Amino acid sequence: MKNQMRKNYSVIVVGGGPAGLAAALGARQAGAERILIIDREVETGGILNQCIHSGFGLHYFKEELTGPEYAERFNQQVRSDKITILTDSYVLNITPDLKIEVISKKHGYLNLRAKAVVLAMGCRERTRGAIRTPGFRPSGVMTAGLAQKMVNMKGVLPGQRVAILGSGDIGMIMARRLILEGCQVVGVFELHPFSSGLTRNKVQCLDDFDIPLHLSTTVAFIHGRKRVERLTLAPVTTDYKPDLKQSWDIQCDTLLFSIGLIPENELSARLRIKMDPATGGPQVSSTMETSLPGVFACGNVLHVHDIVDFVSEESHRAGRYAAELALGMRRPGDNITLYPGENIASCTPHSLSSDREQTIYLRVKQPVKDATLKIGNRYEQKFRTLVPSEMVKLSLPPKVLNHFFGEQLRIEVSSEEGAQ
Amino acid sequence: MYDVIIVGGGIIGCALARELSRYNVRLALLEKEVEVGFGTSKTNSGIIHAGHHSPPGTLKGQFEWSGNQLWGDLAKELKFGFKHIGELLIAQKREDLQYLENLKKQGDSRGVTGLEMWGPKRIQKEEPNLSHTILKALHAPTAAVINPYEACFGLIECAKQNGLELFCDHPVQSIKRERDNFSIATPRGSFRARIILNAAGLFADHVAAMVGAKTFSISPRKGEEYLLDRRLQGIVTHLIFPTPTATSKGVLIIPTVDGPTMVGPTAEDIDDREDLSTSYSGAADVFAAVRKTCPAISERDTITEFAGLRAVSESNDFIIKRSPVKNFYNIAGIQSPGLTAAPVIATYVINMLRDNDLSLVKKQTWKADIDGPPRFAAMSPKDRKAAIHKDSAFGQIVCRCELVTEAEVLYAIKHGARTLDGVKFRVRAGMGRCQGGFCTTRLMDLLAQADEIPLSEITKRGKGSEICIQRHDIIPKKDDR
Amino acid sequence: MKKELICISCPMSCPLELTIVNGEILSITGNRCKNGEIYARQELTHPQRVVTTTVACRSGLWPRLPVKTIAAVPKDYVTNVVTELHEVEVEAPVLLGQIIIENVANTGIAVIATRSLPHETVKE
């Protein structure tokens, strides 16, 4: 049964996770007529469908929701807004003149056209190879996200005795999930001297279940020829080198990696969009437009967020601007470039316009206490603590921005004392 | 009762099987792993050596060049990837220059075509990312790259189509002489054969010992390899060899046939024949060496690593001969350039058999070609459209990194893939930068559906390497909490 | 007596410092909002947690259905709640918010579906 698909759209959104859903809604709100969301999964919602824990929506909906609940609210809105959804479909290619090549089991091979495209492909997990963990290559080694999908959606378990490398949120949340499903979790091991996830997750996922968190520790060797049998763990020195003399072994049959996320930018790379090496995502202007006119980016494809609410906010905005462009409206070009200074790992967008309020997301490099965030010697904001795992959201009014017309705006963080 | 049984389904066993399948012989192959090609033949550099490397007066030297010349046709017939990318052997020190000259002479006298000495200008023009300290390079255009496991799968597919009986998951445990025949025991039944070809790779000496034909022993030499992200695809376009030292051929830069760049291998003598582990020191050695030849390559670009074991015999050369036991042949110690030499080793062995009373009558029906697996990623837009139109399973992406469709996975399963690794090595699903994060559950679903088994019975590479367990495998113990 | 807690009511994860005398909380500092205070009092006297997990779902688009307790249950009951839910199986289709169990593990608290799960044959 080949449904007749329309060929021309005002806005096509690639990816139907929280970013894509919000972008489509933003585009509708700004008046775009024909909007299409394309997703390679059987349903929209993206990673939220497998994040069954709560912790979503406090900013956006002012109540605490689970991932699937958060997704469903957006799904319902998208449906009632009559936005077309194409699931189980994969975008093979986008051309600079916005022709989109899609394959789908149901609709076959499609060549679509859009006036504006929003990239919302999300991110993928870093794997064992990325940190070159030595040892054998048995089964039982996988990313925490894959384990999450197995447990929460496929109804199978990755193993019985589980170790987790990396204290990112997914890793800690999976530790609790596995305990609740009857597995044993022998420990969470973190390379850094600080946990890389939210403190709240350490408390409610690890401490609540007496799961040990070993900081400044790494997996130095994976044993087991067919299935994981044992790990050698080692403390790391200050330059993150394992100290093998102090290593010890632990028995387990599964090792989950929760060592970070990388924006998924295969399509962007093929489009030769300008990228930001610090975020791994495209460079965008204040309208979330990439270096290729008509192509916008938002959500984790742009930079990895830790709170979905921020993704929704940012993506809604991206969708609005995409719709404006599709409707022939043009905002004035940006007149300020943003420049990450002292202890700033990254900030987005990469340029600003002084004519309206601007939202900036940034991350620090090193954790700091009693920090002062300086925006070009004009504007200061105090923070009790700033840590790399928590993205900071700033809103700058035109009256601040006006001072930097035509200039670089430097953002930096200084502090009385560095946190340990 | 078989005329010939081949023990071991590596590249050698597979090449022997295809070559023998031309003739009217009852032929079987016994492989201990769940699929062919899962030994050394899966974990190597995939290089068809140019022909000039191996020293004269050795079997390696005899077969490197003659083997090299057979691969182009094989690739066409068996539909696996093959690229003649050529090789540059570089000299960074004055004292290395003589080695290059000698190697060129060795190649020229053997008839290796196209060998040419390049100066710094030419090198910079062709390979701008290489170190600027390179004095000279010997260019060998005959070097090529292939996918070694694809070659195994292609060879065995062709042999099967021409009558080979393949028994995977059948490790040979003992061999008895029974009058003029052999009786071969495996945990899943015994087999009788008149002639045995022992191509058991790292275990060839063990298999030979089963009939008292152990005239050699094998010791493993480990090589670690590191596969880099596609970001570095095209950083070099030729195979890059350093000047070898007394102990090692050195660390190579390999633009693999599928595109991504690979660096390695190390060379380390070890005792354990199943030790496929990688190490901190291996990674450190590889990247320290590579940085000297190509500074732009960083260990941070690694997406995965693996180790392979070379089967080294005392003589450091191939052992291809009749053993003291009548009708038992050893094809052993097949270290590098074993892959390159495999097709010519196969014809060499068959000539030995012919001289020893195996009447070899050619089959009328022998078919050299196989259809080969479909490759969506390599199709033109027009072909893609047509493929999806014909079979909608081409419209379903299973692996996003390498653009593999459901139709290709189903094809692989139909043609023998039984495990996640088996699928991965046939269709490349799970080999890309996400390393299976996206496709694993999809592949498991397809394997489970095809074999009508639960997900918990799907393995990575055979029994004992199950990927997941059932929820009811864990009965929550109350007192544990 | 001083006691330190981390507020888990929102991602800010405020570090709270409680001054306790004779079992009574005299002061709470470190919270950025009033929820921190509520949390601290609760956590000290009778800690409780919302439980999120999955139950089996026959003929659903996925074999598991995510669920949660509609309110927090006493922390000591978390294990009992999930153990009871291990045995539960529902039939697709399920609607978001549908009650799966009225009173889970005798806590008096209901467990609800946190998504709609269509029948396996219903794809978009």
Ligand SMILES: Cc1cc2nc3c(=O)[nH]c(=O)nc-3n(C[C@H](O)[C@H](O)[C@H](O)COP(=O)(O)OP(=O)(O)OC[C@H]3O[C@@H](n4cnc5c(N)ncnc54)[C@H](O)[C@@H]3O)c2cc1C
């Ligand atoms: C790191 C590395 C890089 C290399 N790079 C290259 C290169 O670029 N070019 C090149 O030409 N060569 C290269 N080589 C060498 C090449 O890989 C080998 O020469 C070749 O793969 C050997 O093939 P084989 O069939 O003898 O061994 P294998 O592939 O190991 O096959 C032997 C088979 O026998 C089976 N077996 C063992 N015991 C039994 C039993 N009792 N019963 C049944 N079955 C059994 C095993 O399971 C295995 O499948 C490299 C080697 C290494 C380690």
Ligand code: SF4
């Ligand atoms: S005190 Fe308020 S702001 Fe701080 S973590 Fe608790 S709920 Fe969040």
